[in-house]
Amino acid sequence: MVATYVFVELRQHGDLVLPGARLNLGSSVGFVPALALTVVAATVVGLLAQVLVFGPLRAAPPLARVVAAVELMIALQAAVVLGFGTGPRAVAPILPNQPVHVLGATLARDRLWLGALVVVAAVVLGAVYRRTTFGLATRAASESETGAALLGWSPAGLAAGNWVIAAVLAGLAGVLVSPVTALDPSTYTLLVVPALAAALVGRLTSFPVTVAAGLALGMTQSELTHLAATFKWLPRLGLGDALPFVVVVVAIAVTGSRLPSRSAAAQARLPAAARPRHPTRAALVLVPAAAIVLALVHGGWRVALVTSMTGAVVCLSLVVLTGYVGQLSLAQMAFAGVAGFTLSRLAQGAGVPFPLAPLVAAVGAAALGLLVGIPALRVRGVNLAVVTLAAGVAVEALVFRNPSYTGGLKGSVVPEPRLFGLDLGIRVRHPGQYPRLGFALLVLGVLVLLALAVANLRRSASGRRMLAVRANERAAAAAGVDTGGVKLLAFALSAFLAGVAGTLAGYQQGRLSFDSFGVFVSLGFLAYAYLGGIATVGGALVGGVLVGGGVASTALDRWLGLGRFHLLLSGVGLVAVALLVPEGIAGAATRAVKANSRGRARTASVATTADAAGTGR
Amino acid sequence: MSVLLEVRGLTVRFGGVVALDGVDLDVEAGSLVGLIGPNGAGKTTLIDAVCGFVPCSGTVALAGAPLHALAPHERARAGLARTFQSLELFDDLTVRENLLVPAERDRWWSIGRDLVRPGEHDEAGAAVDQALVTTGLVERGERLAIELSSHERGLVALARALAGRPRVLLLDEPGAGLDDAARASLGERLRVLAGTGMGVLLVDHDMTLVLGTCDRVTVLDVGRVIAQGQPEEVRSDPAVVEAYLGSATT
Ligand SMILES: Nc1ncnc2c1ncn2[C@@H]1O[C@H](COP(=O)(O)OP(=O)(O)OP(=O)(O)O)[C@@H](O)[C@H]1O
Ligand SMILES: [Mg+2]
Numbered sequence: 001m002v003a004t005y006v007f008v009e010l011r012q013h014g015d016l017v018l019p020g021a022r023l024n025l026g027s028s029v030g031f032v033p034a035l036a037l038t039v040v041a042a043t044v045v046g047l048l049a050q051v052l053v054f055g056p057l058r059a060a061p062p063l064a065r066v067v068a069a070v071e072l073m074i075a076l077q078a079a080v081v082l083g084f085g086t087g088p089r090a091v092a093p094i095l096p097n098q099p100v101h102v103l104g105a106t107l108a109r110d111r112l113w114l115g116a117l118v119v120v121a122a123v124v125l126g127a128v129y130r131r132t133t134f135g136l137a138t139r140a141a142s143e144s145e146t147g148a149a150l151l152g153w154s155p156a157g158l159a160a161g162n163w164v165i166a167a168v169l170a171g172l173a174g175v176l177v178s179p180v181t182a183l184d185p186s187t188y189t190l191l192v193v194p195a196l197a198a199a200l201v202g203r204l205t206s207f208p209v210t211v212a213a214g215l216a217l218g219m220t221q222s223e224l225t226h227l228a229a230t231f232k233w234l235p236r237l238g239l240g241d242a243l244p245f246v247v248v249v250v251a252i253a254v255t256g257s258r259l260p261s262r263s264a265a266a267q268a269r270l271p272a273a274a275r276p277r278h279p280t281r282a283a284l285v286l287v288p289a290a291a292i293v294l295a296l297v298h299g300g301w302r303v304a305l306v307t308s309m310t311g312a313v314v315c316l317s318l319v320v321l322t323g324y325v326g327q328l329s330l331a332q333m334a335f336a337g338v339a340g341f342t343l344s345r346l347a348q349g350a351g352v353p354f355p356l357a358p359l360v361a362a363v364g365a366a367a368l369g370l371l372v373g374i375p376a377l378r379v380r381g382v383n384l385a386v387v388t389l390a391a392g393v394a395v396e397a398l399v400f401r402n403p404s405y406t407g408g409l410k411g412s413v414v415p416e417p418r419l420f421g422l423d424l425g426i427r428v429r430h431p432g433q434y435p436r437l438g439f440a441l442l443v444l445g446v447l448v449l450l451a452l453a454v455a456n457l458r459r460s461a462s463g464r465r466m467l468a469v470r471a472n473e474r475a476a477a478a479a480g481v482d483t484g485g486v487k488l489l490a491f492a493l494s495a496f497l498a499g500v501a502g503t504l505a506g507y508q509q510g511r512l513s514f515d516s517f518g519v520f521v522s523l524g525f526l527a528y529a530y531l532g533g534i535a536t537v538g539g540a541l542v543g544g545v546l547v548g549g550g551v552a553s554t555a556l557d558r559w560l561g562l563g564r565f566h567l568l569l570s571g572v573g574l575v576a577v578a579l580l581v582p583e584g585i586a587g588a589a590t591r592a593v594k595a596n597s598r599g600r601a602r603t604a605s606v607a608t609t610a611d612a613a614g615t616g617r
Numbered sequence: 618m619s620v621l622l623e624v625r626g627l628t629v630r631f632g633g634v635v636a637l638d639g640v641d642l643d644v645e646a647g648s649l650v651g652l653i654g655p656n657g658a659g660k661t662t663l664i665d666a667v668c669g670f671v672p673c674s675g676t677v678a679l680a681g682a683p684l685h686a687l688a689p690h691e692r693a694r695a696g697l698a699r700t701f702q703s704l705e706l707f708d709d710l711t712v713r714e715n716l717l718v719p720a721e722r723d724r725w726w727s728i729g730r731d732l733v734r735p736g737e738h739d740e741a742g743a744a745v746d747q748a749l750v751t752t753g754l755v756e757r758g759e760r761l762a763i764e765l766s767s768h769e770r771g772l773v774a775l776a777r778a779l780a781g782r783p784r785v786l787l788l789d790e791p792g793a794g795l796d797d798a799a800r801a802s803l804g805e806r807l808r809v810l811a812g813t814g815m816g817v818l819l820v821d822h823d824m825t826l827v828l829g830t831c832d833r834v835t836v837l838d839v840g841r842v843i844a845q846g847q848p849e850e851v852r853s854d855p856a857v858v859e860a861y862l863g864s865a866t867t
Contacts, residue, residue, distance in 0.1 A: 259670065259689065272709050453732040460731030461721040461738065464710065468718045471707035478668060478701070479719035480693035480781055489728060 045076075066328055066385045067530045070523045075572065077520075259483070260380065260473055271584060273323055273467055273535035279455035287448055294440045302435050304554035309443045310504045312544025315529040316454050316537065317497035322526075323535035324463060325490040326470035327376055328385040330522050331392035334372075335495035336502030337400055337517025339365040343503045344512060358507075362499035368395070369495020370488055377484045380473075392519045400517055435508075443504055450497060455537045466490060524548060531577050533584025542586045619680075621646050621816040622667070622697075622785045626675035629659070629666050629840075636662040638840040639675070644785055644816035649807055651831035651848070652820045655860060658837040660820045661702055664787045668692055668699050679785065693719065698783035700774045702790050708763040712754060712773055715762050716745040719781030748779040751806065767794050775806075785816040792821050804830040828852055836860070 276282070294305060314332055321327050342361040346352040352360065372391045376384055457463040468476040469486045477483050506512050528546045533539020545551045556569070581588040622644040629637040637659045644650050654660055666673040669689040677684045684692050698719070707715050720741035730738070737745075749755045752772045757765060762773055771791060778786055788807075792800045804826050811817050811832075821827050827834060828848040836844040836851060838860040844851050851857055 456732055456735040458735075460727075460735035461717065461723070461741070462728045462731040463735070464714050464718050464721070465723065467710055467714075468707050471709055472705050474670065475701065475705035475707065476718065477670075477689040478693055478699050478705075479777065480690050480723075481718060482688075482690045482723065485723075493728075 066382055067526060070330070070385075070526060073523070259477055271323070271533065271535045271587060273458060273470075274587065274590070275458055276455045276537060279452055279537070283448055283452055287444070290444055291441060294444065295437055300554060301551075302437075302440055304549065304551045306435060306440050306443050306508060308544040308547060308550035309440075309447045310501050310508065310544075311525070311528065311547030311550050312447055312541050313450055313501035313504065314498055314525045314547075315532060315540035315543035316450055317494040317501065318526060318529040318534060318543075319454055319537065319540045320457065320466075320497065321490050321494035322529070323539070324458065324466040324470060325487060327373075327487055327490060328381070328388065328526075329372070329491075329494065330385055330389040330519070330526060331372055331395065332494070332498045332525055333502075333517040333519070333522035334392045334395035334400075335365040335369055335498035336505065337512075338368050338395065339499030339502035340506040340512045340517065341399070343506050358500065358503035361503050362496050365499025365502065366492040366496040369491040369493075369498075372495070373488045373491025376487050376491065389519065392522055396517070396519055439507065443508075446500060446504065450500065451537050451541070454497075454540070458537075462486075462489070531573055531584060533586035536584075536586055538586035538590065539584045542584065619646050620644070621680055622818070623678045623681075624663075624667060624675070625677075627663065627666055627673055627677065628675050629662050629671055629673045631671075635840050637666065637673070640837070640840070640842055642818075642835055642842075644818050646784075646816055647811055647814045648832045649811040649817045649819060649830060651827035651834040652818060652837065653822070653824070653827050653834060654837035657839075659840045660837055661789055662840075663837070664699055664789050664818075664820065667787065668697060693781060693783075696782075696784035697787070698778040698781050698785070699787040700778050700789055700791060702793070704770055704774045706762040706770060706773055706777070709761065711759050711761055712765070712776075713745060713749075713758040715773055715777050716748055716780040717741055719777060720744040720748075744782055745780050748776040751779060751810070752776040768799060771795065779810070783815065785818070786810065787818045787820075789820050790822065791819070792823050792826050800826050 294302060297305065314336065317332055317335075318329070321329050339358070339361040342364045343358050346357040346360060347354075372388060375387045375391075379387060457466075465476070465481045465486050468479065468481055469483050473483050476486075502517070505516060509516065525543075525547065529540060529543040531546055532541070532543025547553070577584060620643045622642075624640060624642040627637050627640040627642075628635070640659075640663060642650075642652070642663070652660055652663065662671065665671045667677050667684075669684070669687060669692050679692070679695055679697055682695070684695070684697075687695065707718065710718075717737065721738070722741075746755075749758060752775055754769065754772055754776055757769060757773075762770065765773065771794065775788070775791055778788070792803055795803060800823060807817055807819060808830055819827060819831060828851070831848060833846065834844075834848050834851045835842055836854070836857050838856075843856045843860055844854040846854075
């Protein structure tokens with residue numbers, strides 16, 4: 001995408017865009033030099049990705065690498081938005097596009113060219129990876145890095161080479177399709193979903209299968225758009241976007257297995273899920289403090305706190321699923337959104353009263369979570385991330401973008417919550433006091449209940465089973481743990497928590513629109529949760545502070561005037577955290593405090609030190 | 618003695634490789650049965666197949682009840698416990714938590730209770746305490762599994778198998794990496810366990826340990842049973858000497 005923008009800028013304005021600067025090379029650069037510079041740009045981005053992010057993360061758990069990839073995507077997207085704006089760009093045709101007639105159908109010629117180029121690329125790539133030493137070494141390294149290293153190949157160098165190839169290919173593809181699709185940051189980023197779907201069908205190893213799957217997927221997508229226009233009973237929008245999900249699920253059902261095989265490589269550990277020792281005591285201190293702060297601040301800051309508390313609930317949902325069970329989900333916001341819109345229908349449409357309506361809505365989200373969790377029984381790690389990403393896109397396309405469910409541009413109204421005549425809504429009758437304290441306290445109460453429940457879970461039998469699945473699925477099964485059941489339970493619970501957050505967001509906004517629950521929002525939350533600490537309740541609370549519109553971003557905006565850079569900064573921060581403190585900010589803070597007190601204890605007496613070491617975990 | 622674990626005609630194929638070929642094996646209540654064989658003989662594969670980790674043909678029955686329709690976790694709950702050659706501990710849990718996982722029963726209402734009132738329930742705590750005592754790990758209960766020495770990690774693997782109160786225990790090379798004294802005491806522990814009425818299947822490379830402590834011994838080679846019987850019979854069996862002892866005791 002970055003490459004495409006570089007190309008388009010060169011062609012349209014003659015500007016070579018560098019980080020923080022623009023070089024004007026005349027009014028419009030010719031096609032060939034522009035393409036050459038684009039390849040250079042893609043090479044640089046690919047190299048930087050390997051050298052700065054993935055090289056250092058080579059030994060990190062797959063979760064960290066997925067999060068880093070997501071973050072890199074978000075950061076690049078944020079950079080593109082900052083540099084080029086969000087509006088779609090029309091791009092002049094690159095390939096000849098006169099109509100041709102094939103078997104009685106009329107086609108633009110450039111589509112055929114594209115198809116042919118892709119096949120050629122696949123053949124060339126296949127030959128490169130099969131015949132050249134570089135290709136053989138790469139395949140050797142993907143089997144065993146140590147083995148390749150022993151033979152004198154640097155795994156890092158190989159990875160860098162492959163990153164460059166991938167980045168250049170993706171850049172060229174972006175340039176070539178830019179006249180066909182509209183060029184805008186979010187469409188381009190989401191092109192990765194069908195691409196990943198096709199790659200999964202090719203089991204991430206076969207070029208021909210991947211290309212065939214990709215072409216078939218693309219053709220079916222356009223055919224579906226056509227069918228949806230013909231047959232009235234089909235949803236008018238979104239079928240095409242939902243298709244990758246179906247493809248991925250079928251591919252998995254055919255190839256996946258319920259338990260990893262004996263030879264499955266041992267994975268690096270996830271961030272430790274420390275056992276909270278006194279959650280109730282912590283709550284007794286923190287809750288009154290938080291209530292006082294909420295009462296003291298007004299206006300924007302109180303909104304920021306409320307947003308952070310809702311965000312913390314989303315992060316809690318990730319703690320259960322990713323932190324405890326080790327399953328990745330990039331679809332959390334789909335769960336939240338389903339609950340939010342269900343709430344609107346129940347409360348506004350059917351008049352279901354307050355505590356019942358959001359509960360039912362969250363249970364509905366849990367049901368969706370169960371559904372999305374089913375593929376998780378047969379895939380793990382990175383592939384699961386792809387499945388859930390595709391699921392999130394499918395829900396967004398089929399449900400959220402469907403005006404008859406979500407009210408289109410007008411959005412869906414969520415009435416104010418009231419309980420026993422008590423007004424718990426956020427809006428006020430007199431302007432100037434927004435947001436009302438009652439609503440802020442309601443959100444605080446919900447957050448505390450859920451946080452305590454998640455902390456309890458960690459200390460309970462169900463939580464131990466979850467961590468056992470995370471640590472080692474085969475051993476868990478041998479110990480009598482129903483690994484599939486545990487995963488489904490975690491998906492349902494996590495979706496329930498995300499659903500609660502969705503209903504809170506609904507009450508906060510009063511009128512829900514679909515873009516609050518887009519896939520990118522989900523990606524962002526995964527990053528915040530990981531930054532805060534993915535495996536602990538404390539981490540979720542820190543994650544809540546970090547979310548967009550929350551306390552940290554408000555402070556950034558008001559004190560430093562850097563609000564625009566929040567997304568970019570969180571991307572950079574994430575890579576740093578993934579590298580330096582895998583337990584996240586909360587975990588690092590706890591460790592620092594403990595090291596400090598242990599140090600003091602050591603000066604006091606040796607006996608206390610031994611005690612602190614014994615209990616201080 | 619009643620037969621607890623009954624294996625008949627067990628056959629496992631990995632693509633073209635026949636890893637097990639029609640193996641018959643019995644483990645009686647209160648007995649310690651040895652299973653030996655050179656590398657790649659199919660010993661681990663036999664444990665995997667009995668526990669439901671690899672698809673197989675043939676029959677496996679636990680106390681007369683056929684197991685073939687059960688998933689691995691259901692077989693475990695039915696009373697089949699195993700250890701892994703590479704231990705496969707839950708590294709980021711404490712030793713005690715490692716043992717609680719098999720000891721605690723999973724009921725449909727567990728989750729509701731656990732969200733509100735966590736902690737140890739049922740008789741799980743007692744089973745864990747007993748397993749810790751049996752393996753001499755009482756002092757280590759609150760340490761993370763990953764922090765222990767490899768000797769202690771082996772004991773944790775054994776303790777975790779015991780904590781589920783199994784009827785049959787399948788041990789995959791529990792003596793690997795131990796010194797002679799530790800191996801001898803492991804042998805005594807296993808004899809004591811068998812004495813409580815449990816059926817124990819011991820897979821190991823160490824001839825002294827297996828032939829010295831087991832009641833009966835089965836010898837596998839390339840997926841087939843080549844000898845079966847009392848330790849002293851097996852020791853002098855020409856096929857065994859040819860396939861295994863000849864190379865292993867040089
Ligand atoms: N998942 C698998 N796929 C293909 N072949 C396998 C698989 N697992 C085991 N094998 C093969 O099955 C045969 C038996 O292996 P197994 O691990 O059971 O032997 P073993 O007796 O436990 O050996 P060791 O003493 O080395 O532990 C070997 O030839 C092995 O290569
Ligand atoms: Mg083995």
